[in-house]
Amino acid sequence: MNPSRLFILRPIATSLLMAAIMLAGTIAYHELPVSALPQVDYPTIQVLTFYPGAGPDVMASSVTAPLERQFGQMPGLKEMLSTSSFGSSVITLQFALELNLDVAEQEVQAAINAAATYLPRDLPNPPIYSKTNPADAPVVTLALTSDALPLTRVQDLADTRLAQKISQLPGVGLVTLSGGQKPAVRIQANPTALAAYDLGLEDLRTAVAQANVNQAKGNFEGATQAYTIDANDQLLSSDDYRSLVVAYRNGAPVRLSDVADVKDDAENVKQAAWMNDVPAVIMNIQRQPGANIIGVVDRIERLLPQLSTALPPSVKVTVLTDRTTTIRASVHDVEFSLLLTVALVVMVLFLFLRSASATIIPSVAVPLSIVGTFGVMYLLGYSLDNLSLMALTxxxxxxxxxxxxxxxxxxxxxxxxxxxxxxxxxxxxQIGFTIVSLTISLIAVLIPLLFMGDVVGRLFREFAVTLSVAILVSAIVSLTLTPMMSARLLRNRSEQGRFYRASEHVFRTVIDRYGASLGWVLERQTATLIVAAATVVGTILLYVLVPKGFFPVQDTGVILGVSAAPETISFPAMADRQRELARVILGDPAVQSLSSFIGVDGINTTANSGRVQINLKPLRERGVTASDVIRRLQPEVAAVQGITLFMQPVQDLTVEDRVSRTLYLYSIESPDPDELESWAPRLVEKLQGLPELRDVASDQQNGGLAASLAIDRDTASRLGITPQAIDDTLYDAFGQRQVSTIFTQLNQYHVVLEVKPGFQQSPDALKDLYVRASSGASVPLGSFTRLRATTAALAVNHQGQFPAVTLSFNLAPGVAL
Structure with missing residues (x-):
């Protein structure tokens, strides 16, 4: 049986069939998405809960723990990590690879609903989730600046006119605004003035909350006309609040301006962001796990000019980071390598076949097999990435x-x-069966790759399938088109051209010399076997000695920096040191720009940490790799006093679900927090002594300062003061408490209550606070409490609901994992 006979005898039908394969593959090539690597992301969802003023222990016990209990019951959950810090709870949920992200989203929403009854009653907003991996670097980073408008106004414009629309794009997982400049009305109370009027902070909070409402009021319905009832029940600006009457004393009104400063400011004044060294609002856009990076960025770039027209002319939008630049360049390089490979193959074939007509046949068969593979890749949902193109090469x-x-x-x-x-x-x-058996044997070699599991299996599955499909399409072309073209293009040696005849002598000489060398080897069979055995042994030794790792470090042109300062640092001091780091980094000739931000915002989980995203110049301009830039910057940033910067190149492949200071992590967990607190520092000390490791650090931060109030419950009870009243007063004074909400058609803004900044600088200010007793009298806080200075953790970390400590480290140059 000859499978090629039908195609040889019907050349027109064969040509039309091959043209159809070529056309389908060409169309598929232009429709295939482009990415750096196959999509192997774990389905990951991040849950954020903000409770301004709550300490890490309060967040861990009252917010994180109830949520973790519900999340832990979800099927398909692979890993759960949480960090509870001052005012913030961040829970990262990583699911099994085979679980659909939309299904995981439904499970998360149901778990949040189930946990709602256990959450604090005064939680300003319910937990929010996003389909994004926090360890995945933003695909696009924008900076918004203005010389004419305050940053609060710039952030409001970014939130209402940019972020909402960008969030709606397919593939966008999360849009975050860093810098904390959301507009708000801040009421900064004077405890001394309040005491003079026999008022407390709770009186102030109640008055503000009751004075600003936005509720249904009904309507009038007459025989012929209807009226909607409206009222000026909502206060919309700081000027409206200043004249608010809080109470009456001696027949005269006590207005809010008499006991507090009222101003338009940011909702959270303990956050800041910079573009280079200029204050800015930083917009980080992250993709959903599994979404194509280039597709997401292309949609953003098409929408951005349209959205920018809605901004005032004084607001400048700058693209700081575009992750697709290096991805497009790397894919273009691989495509060029593929074309060069095909050209070299055709050239070598011509040199050995020495016939233009004979060379045409494989010159058509090779591109046709590759283009035909594109059609199958499209049907399988694959992309044009470095691995699939490498398979084609x-x-x-x-x-x-x-x-x-x-x-x-x-x-x-x-x-x-x-x-x-x-x-x-x-x-x-005669040769048809040989080609079939050769094809089957080549595909069989790739079968083990198809059955590999987890991320590595997903990563190489596309490679194996693409290579198998190309081999299969090649077999089909070789059994159909190749014999048909051979029947019409091949000629007898006597009919060959001048080049063939001129080169015949050279080929004869090569063949004769090969025959002589082969004879020489066969005469020395023992020595040949010894050389072969030595080659096998040498191969094994080299396999053992060659450094091994999961994936080579890429140079994507972006460096992620995580800054860490002493645990007792204040926000102004942290801002100064973060800006000093930026000035040092910008002095490097390879650095093009950077974005930087500090403050607890769900990305930074503690007040003593910050982020720096360094954008490098194109490789041809800087001439050194990202790793070389890091090594060059390390001694310079180390000279900045009071802060440490950990840097690593941003990678296209992210299998971790947490942001790390370094490339490698090692986690230890225990149900006993005291045991962790004892052993983690010892392990860090031992690791720091290993010469193979660099940048050893721990996320355990137990050295923060704390002011602990010991309540004399007997005295407080006699005075009619409850712990609830004490907590409310402290929260009103020092927690940036959101006491009311201003509703508009575009957004919602909060009214924030606190004491004046002068009363927030040290625990001594507690003596100026008064708590309302059941008798109505204001009682000094110090009369029934004792203040004790102690230490506290800046963050409480859990892994799978248990306390955990994560150690991070890099490897020394030349050392493999």
Whole structure:
């Protein structure tokens, strides 16, 4: 049986079939998405809860723990991490690879609803979730600046006119605004003035909350006309609040301006962001796990000019980071390598076949096999990435083998005097089974890759399938198009051209010398076997000695920096040191720009940490890799006093679900927090002594300062003062408490209550606070409490609901994991 016979005898039908394959593959090529690597992201969801003023222990016990209890019951959950810090709870949920992200989203929403009854009653906003991996660097970073408008106004414009629209784009997982400049009305009370009027902070909070409402009021319905009832029940600006009457004393009104400063400011004044060294609002856009990076960025770039027209002319939008620049360049390089490989194969074939007509056959078969593979890749949902294109590049050698085997066998019959058509029929019949068996054996080699599990399996599955498809398409082309073209293009040696005849002597000489060298080797079989055995042993030794790792470090042109300052640092001091780091980094000739931000916002989980995203110049301009830039910057940033910066290149492949200071992490967990507190520092000390490791650090931060109030419950009870009243007073004074909400058609803004900044600088200010007793009298806080200075953790970390400490480290140069 000859599978090629039908195609040899019907050249027009064969040509149309190959043209259809070429057309389908060409269309598929232009429709295939482009990415750096196959999509192997774990389904990951991040849950954020903000409770301004709550300490890490309060967040861990009252917010994080109830949520973790519900999340821990979800099927398909692979890993759960949480960090509870001052005013913030961040829970990261990573699911099994085979679980659909939308299904995981439904499970998370149901778990949040189930936990709602256990959350604090005064939680300003319910937990919010986003389908994004916090360890995945933003695909686009924008900076918004203005010389004419305050940053609060800039952030409001970014929130209402940019962030909402960008969040709606397919593939966008999370849009965050860093810098904390959301507009708000801040009421800064004077405890001394309040005491003079026999008022407390709770009186102030109640008055403000009751004075600003936005509720339904009904309507009038007459016989012929209807009226909607409205009122000026909502206060919309700081001017409206200043004249608010809080109470009456001696028949005269006590207005809010008499006991507090009222101003328009930011909702959270303990956050800041910079573009280079200029205060700015930083917009970080992250993709959903599994979304194509280039597709997401292309949609953002198409929408951004339209959205920018809605901004005032004084607001400047700057693109600081675009992750697709290096991805497009790397894919373009691989595409060029593929074309160069095909060209080299065709050139080598011409040199050895020495016939233009014979060279045309594999020159058509090789591109056709590769283009045909694009069609199957499109049907399978694959992308044009470095691994799939590498598979096609490798397949070029296999693809041309099938065509050469078929051509050589048909040429042999022609050399024996057979007409080309008969030679094609007999030669294809004889070699057809060989091509089929060769194809099956090559695909069988790739089968183990198809059954590899987890991320590595997902990563190489696309590679294996693409290579298998290319080999299979090549076999089909070699059994159809190649024999058909051979029957019409191959000629007898006597009919060959001038180049063939001129080079015949050279080929004869090469063959003769090969025969002589082969004879020499066969005469020394023992020595040959010894060399072969030595080669096997050397290969094994080299395998053992060669450094090993999961994935090579990429140079994406972006460096992520995580800054860490002493645990007792204040916000102004942290801002100064963060800006000093930025000035040092910008002095490096390889750095193009950077974005930087500090403050607890769900990305930074503690007040003593910050982020720096460094954008490098194109590689051809800087001339050094990102890793070299990091090594060059390390001694310079180390000279900045009071802060440490950990840097690592941003990678396209992210399998972790937490942001790390370094490339490698090691976690330890225990149900006993005291045991962790005892052993984690010892382990860090031992690791720091290993010469193979660098930048050893721990996320355990137990050295923060704390002012602990010991309540004399007997005295407080006698005075009619409850712990609830004490907590409310402290929260009103020092927690940036959101006491009311201003509703508009575009957004909602909070009214924030606190004491004046002068009363927030040290625990001594507690003596100026008064708590309302059941008798109505204001009682000094110090009369029934004792203040004790102590230490506290800045963050409480959990892994799988248990306390955990994560150690991070890098490897020394030349050391493999």
């Amino acid at each position: 490798i397949s070029t050698g296999f693809v041309v083998d099938d065509a050469i085997v078929m051509i050589e066998n048909i040429a042999r019959y022609i050399e024996d005097g057979e007409p080309p058509l008969k030679a094609a029929l007999e030669g294809s019949a």
